[in-house]
Amino acid sequence: MPASGQTPVPVVDVEAMDRNIAAMAATARRQGLALRPHAKTHKCVEIARRQVAAGAVGLTVATVGEAEVFVDAGVTDDVFIAYPLWVVGERARRLRALSERAAIRVAVDSAPGARQLAAAVAGATEVLVEIDSGHHRTGVNPGQAGEIARAASDAGLEVAGVFTFPGHGYAPTRPSQAAADEAAALQEAASSLTQAGIRPRVLSGGSTPTAGYTRDGLTELRPGVYVFGDAQQLELGTITTDEVALWVEATVVSARPGTIVLDAGSKVLGADQPAWISGGGRLLDRPGARITALSEHHATVTLGLEQPSPELGDTIRVIPNHVCTAVNLADQLHAVHSGGNYERWTVAARGANR
Amino acid sequence: MPASGQTPVPVVDVEAMDRNIAAMAATARRQGLALRPHAKTHKCVEIARRQVAAGAVGLTVATVGEAEVFVDAGVTDDVFIAYPLWVVGERARRLRALSERAAIRVAVDSAPGARQLAAAVAGATEVLVEIDSGHHRTGVNPGQAGEIARAASDAGLEVAGVFTFPGHGYAPTRPSQAAADEAAALQEAASSLTQAGIRPRVLSGGSTPTAGYTRDGLTELRPGVYVFGDAQQLELGTITTDEVALWVEATVVSARPGTIVLDAGSKVLGADQPAWISGGGRLLDRPGARITALSEHHATVTLGLEQPSPELGDTIRVIPNHVCTAVNLADQLHAVHSGGNYERWTVAARGANR
Numbered sequence: 001m002p003a004s005g006q007t008p009v010p011v012v013d014v015e016a017m018d019r020n021i022a023a024m025a026a027t028a029r030r031q032g033l034a035l036r037p038h039a040k041t042h043k044c045v046e047i048a049r050r051q052v053a054a055g056a057v058g059l060t061v062a063t064v065g066e067a068e069v070f071v072d073a074g075v076t077d078d079v080f081i082a083y084p085l086w087v088v089g090e091r092a093r094r095l096r097a098l099s100e101r102a103a104i105r106v107a108v109d110s111a112p113g114a115r116q117l118a119a120a121v122a123g124a125t126e127v128l129v130e131i132d133s134g135h136h137r138t139g140v141n142p143g144q145a146g147e148i149a150r151a152a153s154d155a156g157l158e159v160a161g162v163f164t165f166p167g168h169g170y171a172p173t174r175p176s177q178a179a180a181d182e183a184a185a186l187q188e189a190a191s192s193l194t195q196a197g198i199r200p201r202v203l204s205g206g207s208t209p210t211a212g213y214t215r216d217g218l219t220e221l222r223p224g225v226y227v228f229g230d231a232q233q234l235e236l237g238t239i240t241t242d243e244v245a246l247w248v249e250a251t252v253v254s255a256r257p258g259t260i261v262l263d264a265g266s267k268v269l270g271a272d273q274p275a276w277i278s279g280g281g282r283l284l285d286r287p288g289a290r291i292t293a294l295s296e297h298h299a300t301v302t303l304g305l306e307q308p309s310p311e312l313g314d315t316i317r318v319i320p321n322h323v324c325t326a327v328n329l330a331d332q333l334h335a336v337h338s339g340g341n342y343e344r345w346t347v348a349a350r351g352a353n354r
Numbered sequence: 355m356p357a358s359g360q361t362p363v364p365v366v367d368v369e370a371m372d373r374n375i376a377a378m379a380a381t382a383r384r385q386g387l388a389l390r391p392h393a394k395t396h397k398c399v400e401i402a403r404r405q406v407a408a409g410a411v412g413l414t415v416a417t418v419g420e421a422e423v424f425v426d427a428g429v430t431d432d433v434f435i436a437y438p439l440w441v442v443g444e445r446a447r448r449l450r451a452l453s454e455r456a457a458i459r460v461a462v463d464s465a466p467g468a469r470q471l472a473a474a475v476a477g478a479t480e481v482l483v484e485i486d487s488g489h490h491r492t493g494v495n496p497g498q499a500g501e502i503a504r505a506a507s508d509a510g511l512e513v514a515g516v517f518t519f520p521g522h523g524y525a526p527t528r529p530s531q532a533a534a535d536e537a538a539a540l541q542e543a544a545s546s547l548t549q550a551g552i553r554p555r556v557l558s559g560g561s562t563p564t565a566g567y568t569r570d571g572l573t574e575l576r577p578g579v580y581v582f583g584d585a586q587q588l589e590l591g592t593i594t595t596d597e598v599a600l601w602v603e604a605t606v607v608s609a610r611p612g613t614i615v616l617d618a619g620s621k622v623l624g625a626d627q628p629a630w631i632s633g634g635g636r637l638l639d640r641p642g643a644r645i646t647a648l649s650e651h652h653a654t655v656t657l658g659l660e661q662p663s664p665e666l667g668d669t670i671r672v673i674p675n676h677v678c679t680a681v682n683l684a685d686q687l688h689a690v691h692s693g694g695n696y697e698r699w700t701v702a703a704r705g706a707n708r
Contacts, residue, residue: 004443006708040650062651083651086605086617086667089358109608112666137652138608138615167649251440254463254492261492263440267682268707271625295521296394296678297416297437297707298491312466313440324650328621328683331705351685353622353651354360 007251008264015338016245025054038224043349045073065352077102084109092120099124111151118155133185135167145189146196161202162189169209179213187217230323231282247317265297270325284317361605362618369692370599379408392578397703399427419706431456446474453478465505472509487539489521496542500550515556516543523563533567541571584677585636601671619651624679638671
């Protein structure tokens with residue numbers, strides 16, 4: 001375990017994480033789907049290796065920088081950058097260099113973006129057309145997918161298929177509908193490609209909240225958060241407490257009746273707090289407690305009915321709301337194996353936003 | 355300027371930053387107060403040096419790790435760790451070692467915390483008693499300050515005085531009242547110390563929103579955000595657009611009528627979004643635009659009336675809501691001098707949460 005007095009520190013329960021990795025691999029196999037986990041969640045070479053060993057066909061990432069980390073570490077030579085990159089200048093040079101070392105797919109969601117990509121990297125990358133299945137962020141309407149695919153193909157790019165991120169599943173009661181939307185949108189987009197004369201080989205979807213829903217219309221799943229779980233997934237009902245594989249160990253530094261303050265703030269937990277969640281993070285061993293205020297180095301916790309109350313100096317395990325942003329704040333994770341021995345895993349792609 | 359295609363990137367306007375540093379130094383001088391800027395905002399040695407050169411008496415930090423960075427770089431030998439540390443184990447060893455290289459003050463807000471600190475570091479650090487002036491985070495009621503000071507003194511610690519963080523000034527219309535609360539609470543706490551037989555030399559307050567209010571009852575100001583400004587300060591009315599000295603350069607990666615999506619998400623801007631703020635960040639050159647959704651690598655911007663609309667590939671300057679958490683996500687800042695030449699400043703205390 002981490003040295004005494006060295007809080008706050010993010011800790012990985014390796015055994016729980018390995019169970020999560022195996023369970024998602026089984027979910028994908030059961031549905032006959034390729035699993036391409038999103039590595040933005042963990043950003044760690046050691047964890048990506050375990051995902052690939054469990055059967056992942058490759059990785060999903062959000063940036064060229066993340067792709068470089070995992071390709072250069074030899075984890076995989078098959079990476080999907082699930083982002084509609086605008087590829088110019090130094091980014092073009094890096095993407096060309098990367099595509100000489102690995103098979104790279106990139107997202108496109110506009111004809112100008114596709115032409116820019118084609119001009120920058122010639123035939124070096126495949127593309128997937130991004131479609132909007134209800135999250136309304138990036139991506140075109142499914143019926144427009146063929147038009148974008150045609151523009152990409154005409155510009156000289158190999159179009160592998162379509163993908164979507166059903167982010168509108170991130171609210172209680174919504175994952176089921178989002179999963180249905182995701183499958184329907186992918187099928188409509190695939191038809192649109194076919195009508196445009198392009199055969200879609202890949203229909204890629206799958207966030208952690210929607211991954212477990214069985215439906216037709218996908219060939220690939222891209223969940224990320226499932227490796228660790230977090231307070232959002234707990235409150236969505238996607239996971240149980242037993243599946244939480246990462247927490248931040250924090251110390252009680254101030255206390256008054258009914259309230260404690262921990263030395264884990266937004267600079268270690270992240271500040272993500274969607275309107276539907278019940279606080280700034282959860283306490284693993286105190287389900288009735290809530291983080292009712294979070295600043296950079298303070299989590300103010302309103303205690304529940306659990307007794308006894310924590311005392312000054314006690315160590316408390318805090319589950320971040322959104323583990324992807326929490327991990328991105330840490331240079332290292334303390335990975336604790338069953339039996340208690342631990343090692344430090346470098347968050348190799350931390351801050352790799354470009 | 356940063357290389358083409360290398361967004362998102364945090365950029366510092368050094369000339370604007372230097373003006374902010376000079377203006378706060380003048381504010382402190384005019385009030386006859388010592389200025390001890392909070393270095394958690396910038397975490398950069400280059401910037402701390404400029405603050406000290408402009409007359410700062412030393413630095414404020416939140417963690418032992420931050421203090422180590424600035425002391426070891428030779429910026430100052432006078433540091434206040436404005437946090438009620440629970441000092442055991444490795445933290446005790448580090449704090450003792452640090453106090454051999456610099457004059458260190460530490461916060462206390464409980465008798466057990468003071469006794470623990472005294473046991474761990476003997477007479478190596480001075481303390482300030484933290485009081486609650488209305489923010490209700492850490493700190494005791496002002497009338498209890500004497501009791502805590504007495505416990506600290508009895509444990510063998512030198513008590514230098516009292517301090518508070520008026521964080522309840524962080525909402526529109528509240529800074530004025532918070533400044534008054536801060537001064538009144540510090541004076542009450544000072545009286546409490548005097549009654550306990552301890553002479554308070556230091557009465558320390560001052561967030562960026564309250565620093566400009568002239569009032570009696572303080573000897574020291576500890577603002578942090580003023581060096582850069584951010585969207586929170588803009589919306590509080592603490593600063594104008596001309597005083598914004600840090601933004602994130604981002605690229606338009608997706609566009610539809612009335613909406614653009616930028617490649618700057620919460621992993622570069624931070625996710626801080628208090629209920630009173632009008633979005634996830636502001637666009638420096640488009641005051642009518644708002645970030646209406648923010649995910650890890652996407653800022654969805656609802657455009658205002660400004661014409662023409664940005665196009666795919668355009669570079670946009672984004673002001674983070676809370677610059678302290680944005681800086682803590684970056685390994686380096688691109689510091690642009692007047693004239694356009696730039697250098698990279700390492701965020702030396704990034705992630706120094708322990």
